[in-house]
Structure formats: C-alpha cells, structure tokens
Amino acid sequence: MGLFDLFHRPSMDQGLTQWRETPGAVLLDVRTPGEYRSGHIPKAVNLPLDRLSTGKLPAKKPVFVYCLSGGRSAQACAWLKRQGFEAINLGGIHSYRGPLETKA
DSSP: OOGGGGTOOOOHHHHHHHHHTSTTOEEEEOSOHHHHHHOBOTTOEEOOGGGGGGSOOOTTSOEEEEESSSHHHHHHHHHHHHTTOOEEEEEEGGGOOSOOBOOO
C-alpha cells in the first residue's frame, strides 16, 4: 500500500454499490464486537482488526472493509493484501447514511 492509496478509495456509497454488484464479495466490519452490535451495515461480517489473522474469510473473494473512521480498515486492507486478498477500503461508517442493524 502506497501513501496515495490512503486518498484513492471509493466513497462509502460507491464501494457498497460495488460490493453488492460483486458475486461472493464480503463486507467486513473490523470494529470491536461492541461497536458492531451498536450498529452495522446490513449483511456485514464482524471480524475485529485484532483478530483478523485468526479469522476465516473465503479465498479468492473480494473483501470490502470498513471501520469507524477509516484507520483500522486501512490497516486491515494492507494486511489482507499481503495475504493475497483483493481488499477494498471503504473507510469509516461515520460517512454511511443508510440503515443500520443493531443485532449481532
């Protein structure tokens, strides 16, 4: 990940549209379980950043990643790319204006 990758990412809306249009793609929330329970994007899978290396993600499927403000999702994407995943950083949920689920 280069310095400019931090600034060239799809908007949350663009990224979610791309996720919905990509067969088998994963929407990954890397916030803590408590943050996830307090409100997450429908159909998102919670795998906190500090547990990313022990989690199971489908191989060869794009992973669209978000967190609260964009920092943890950037770290997660960098790690996922080193592991061979196609990872797209959506940034922070703070810019999301759609419905939220509050169940785990």
